[in-house]
Amino acid sequence: MKKIFSLVLLIALAASVTAQPAPKRLETPPAEATIIPMSENWRMDGDIPTNVLILSLQGLANRDYPRVYLEYPTHWQWETVRPLIKFMEARHGMKFNRLGLNDADAALGLFGQYAKGYVVWDREVRASVNVAFTAAGVLDAVVVSEDLIPLVEKHGKKKVEDLRNIFRGKTDAEIYQWAVDKYWDKCSRDYYAVLGGHAGMEMQPGVADFAIMQRAFCADLSANPKHPAELALLKKLLGQQNPASTVVGWHSYGKDTEGQHTTLTGNFGLKMEGLHNLPNVSFTCQIPLSPDFKFANNHNVARDEKLTAENKVYIAALATDSMGIGTWTKPGRGDIPYGWQVLMGWLRLNPVALQFFYEDKLPNDYFVGGLSGPGYMYPKSIPADKFPPLMKDARELMAALDLRVMEIMDYSEGNRHVGNTDLPKELVDRYYKEFPDVIGFINGYGAARTFDLRDGVPFLSYDYYLAVDRPEADAAADIEELIQLNPKRPYFLLMHVRESNTIEKVKNILGSLSEEAEVVPLDVFLKLAASNKTYQTRFQEPEDPIDHNP
Amino acid sequence: MGLGEGVMHRIALYVILLISSVGLAAAHPLAGSWRLQPELGTHLAAWNALDLIIEVDGDHVTLTRKFAAGRRTFEDVTKVDLSNPANMIPVEMWPDARYIGANIGGDKTKTVSGQWIGDGNVLRLNTDVVLATQQGEHPVNTLGTYTVSTNGERLTLIEVRSTRTQPLVFVFKRLQSDEARHTGNAE
Numbered sequence: 001m002k003k004i005f006s007l008v009l010l011i012a013l014a015a016s017v018t019a020q021p022a023p024k025r026l027e028t029p030p031a032e033a034t035i036i037p038m039s040e041n042w043r044m045d046g047d048i049p050t051n052v053l054i055l056s057l058q059g060l061a062n063r064d065y066p067r068v069y070l071e072y073p074t075h076w077q078w079e080t081v082r083p084l085i086k087f088m089e090a091r092h093g094m095k096f097n098r099l100g101l102n103d104a105d106a107a108l109g110l111f112g113q114y115a116k117g118y119v120v121w122d123r124e125v126r127a128s129v130n131v132a133f134t135a136a137g138v139l140d141a142v143v144v145s146e147d148l149i150p151l152v153e154k155h156g157k158k159k160v161e162d163l164r165n166i167f168r169g170k171t172d173a174e175i176y177q178w179a180v181d182k183y184w185d186k187c188s189r190d191y192y193a194v195l196g197g198h199a200g201m202e203m204q205p206g207v208a209d210f211a212i213m214q215r216a217f218c219a220d221l222s223a224n225p226k227h228p229a230e231l232a233l234l235k236k237l238l239g240q241q242n243p244a245s246t247v248v249g250w251h252s253y254g255k256d257t258e259g260q261h262t263t264l265t266g267n268f269g270l271k272m273e274g275l276h277n278l279p280n281v282s283f284t285c286q287i288p289l290s291p292d293f294k295f296a297n298n299h300n301v302a303r304d305e306k307l308t309a310e311n312k313v314y315i316a317a318l319a320t321d322s323m324g325i326g327t328w329t330k331p332g333r334g335d336i337p338y339g340w341q342v343l344m345g346w347l348r349l350n351p352v353a354l355q356f357f358y359e360d361k362l363p364n365d366y367f368v369g370g371l372s373g374p375g376y377m378y379p380k381s382i383p384a385d386k387f388p389p390l391m392k393d394a395r396e397l398m399a400a401l402d403l404r405v406m407e408i409m410d411y412s413e414g415n416r417h418v419g420n421t422d423l424p425k426e427l428v429d430r431y432y433k434e435f436p437d438v439i440g441f442i443n444g445y446g447a448a449r450t451f452d453l454r455d456g457v458p459f460l461s462y463d464y465y466l467a468v469d470r471p472e473a474d475a476a477a478d479i480e481e482l483i484q485l486n487p488k489r490p491y492f493l494l495m496h497v498r499e500s501n502t503i504e505k506v507k508n509i510l511g512s513l514s515e516e517a518e519v520v521p522l523d524v525f526l527k528l529a530a531s532n533k534t535y536q537t538r539f540q541e542p543e544d545p546i547d548h549n550p
Numbered sequence: 551m552g553l554g555e556g557v558m559h560r561i562a563l564y565v566i567l568l569i570s571s572v573g574l575a576a577a578h579p580l581a582g583s584w585r586l587q588p589e590l591g592t593h594l595a596a597w598n599a600l601d602l603i604i605e606v607d608g609d610h611v612t613l614t615r616k617f618a619a620g621r622r623t624f625e626d627v628t629k630v631d632l633s634n635p636a637n638m639i640p641v642e643m644w645p646d647a648r649y650i651g652a653n654i655g656g657d658k659t660k661t662v663s664g665q666w667i668g669d670g671n672v673l674r675l676n677t678d679v680v681l682a683t684q685q686g687e688h689p690v691n692t693l694g695t696y697t698v699s700t701n702g703e704r705l706t707l708i709e710v711r712s713t714r715t716q717p718l719v720f721v722f723k724r725l726q727s728d729e730a731r732h733t734g735n736a737e
Contacts, residue, residue, distance in 0.1 A: 257621070417596060417622040417648060446596075447651040451684055463651035463684060467595055470649070474593050477716040482650050484713040486685040514715070535684040545643060550621060 059212025117160035173229035197276030199254025206277035224256035259549030269386030271375025316525035332503030334362030370407035416446025419547030440526030584722035656680030
């Protein structure tokens with residue numbers, strides 16, 4: 001009874017902490033569902049037509065119940081597609097039927113009833129796919145290219161929208177304005193979908209199923225000032241979304257930068273939830289947490305415990321960029337203390353994935369909250385009046401997920417190459433005020449320079465960024481150089497591990513240091529850093545360089 | 551009848567010497583545009599590409615570094631008078647190791663001295679800078695040696711930094727004038 005009460009409380013919390021409604025979650029998981037293995041080929045001139053047809057069908061079939069799960073190729077950025085199948089089978093007792101590779105015909109036979117018709121996109125105009133996804137959500141239709149019309153008509157579907165030949169020669173701004181004029185009023189104000197990411201002939205709109213399920217407006221409008229017409233339209237659309245609502249997907253690699261796009265969403269107080277190829281959210285958002293499951297982190301110290309640092313070098317390593325696209329399933333996990341940033345919004349969008357990570361964790365895995373708030377946000381870009389309600393949301397998510405450390409990243413005025421990624425004192429003040437229960441804050445992505453300590457709660461920045469292509473010997477020399485550059489002891493070296501680096505590599509680097517250093521869990525690291533402040537308080541200064549991510 | 555034969559010879563010699571010195575200055579082996587060959591040396595990290603433009607005018611050497619990582623670029627210029635024992639040069643940003651927590655500190659300048667080594671084809675620069683880290687400011691010295699291959703097509707820069715136990719080796723190839731820069735473009 002107590003467990004059921006806790007679960008109900010958790011679900012209620014997930015629904016209530018924000019103005020935005022959480023997707024409906026089932027009380028019990030489905031007994032069975034269907035897997036459709038997806039092609040390796042995601043090119044416009046390859047299997048994209050069939051892939052987008054299946055994606056659109058998935059979004060419609062899953063709208064009221066989780067029926068279809070797509071098994072993406074093994075190279076897919078989100079690597080947890082397959083482990084999650086096994087997890088749901090074992091933990092939720094689900095059984096999966098399996099169709100043939102990209103078998104759209106069989107899929108339409110099984111799930112065609114959930115589509116009222118079809119939308120035809122224009123293979124000559126890339127943006128028409130996104131318009132077709134928007135129309136599909138609004139009209140409850142599957143998305144087809146011209147050559148697949150016979151297939152859907154074989155299954156009794158009628159044409160409800162035809163985008164062929166009407167967009168040729170038009171700019172993306174003009175195309176999406178057409179879509180706004182026709183469909184915007186019927187689209188969700190809780191979700192906006194940026195179906196960008198890969199550009200050119202490659203397209204990976206893996207989150208389109210969720211966009212269609214939610215009737216989200218889909219586009220890859222640019223946040224780059226070099227594209228003023230697209231930027232103006234994007235601002236107009238984001239400005240009409242509900243407060244603190246969610247932008248799913250990812251910016252277009254061919255148009256703007258992550259920094260530009262996330263800055264813009266922050267300007268409107270909206271939460272970013274990447275990625276464009278995040279798979280199966282229409283399915284996973286509905287899978288309930290197991291009744292006996294509770295989010296429990298691997299705390300190594302009590303919240304109010306005090307530790308005393310010795311005169312030595314302490315290192316803590318942390319992987320961000322979300323656990324699903326990192327090296328969670330790769331060799332080495334558990335060998336050394338390691339931090340993992342949890343995308344907290346997944347409590348609503350991907351709860352079963354979070355349950356998988358929490359139950360699969362090893363004693364050396366430690367979770368932290370992020371990124372900067374309840375979603376992926378840059379605090380410097382958030383208007384001050386929108387900051388408190390967003391951080392209240394983040395605070396409650398942290399409590400629900402048993403997280404005690406908040407990670408912050410801000411690329412609104414720079415990145416790991418140019419500009420700065422630091423926070424002014426006034427913003428650090430606000431973080432301390434909004435998160436009175438955390439044991440520490442961490443800041444940066446590349447190395448950053450914001451440091452503070454207040455009432456036993458340190459605010460530390462990354463001192464090292466381990467790039468994916470950095471050879472082990474060079475990385476060891478980098479860390480040894482940092483140890484030379486910071487001669488006082490204790491020295492607290494916080495290391496950001498780019499997500500594709502294996503823990504095995506990190507272990508090798510740290511094991512090869514000629515200097516003595518102790519690798520400790522992040523919570524222990526923060527408690528030790530609170531005991532002896534050898535780092536100097538520093539905030540962003542007026543003369544720090546600023547670069548708006550051109 | 552005009553100048554004597556000896557005087558004519560002397561004038562001719564001066565002219566030849568003058569032309570030769572101008573020619574030598576323009577054709578100093580170090581002078582030119584160089585592109586980093588990442589696979590031949592120390593991993594550059596942070597940046598994906600680096601072009602180095604060296605201008606030589608006697609003891610006046612100007613080194614322009616053009617870093618790039620996708621669409622992100624950074625350029626700095628170091629003008630050194632080798633006859634000056636301490637050239638003070640403003641530093642906007644320390645781009646050499648953006649992946650570690652070390653930034654330009656002190657008065658945001660670097661002090662550079664240098665000399666030609668051997669037959670004058672090798673340049674050695676001695677650079678002092680103050681870096682700011684989480685624990686405060688820390689003086690750092692870098693000794694850089696620029697050596698050109700005998701065929702003039704490869705430049706090797708070996709940097710020894712006082713805070714680093716491993717030398718940094720950067721190998722560049724000479725760029726031809728019609729070779730387009732590819733650094734600084736979108737990833």
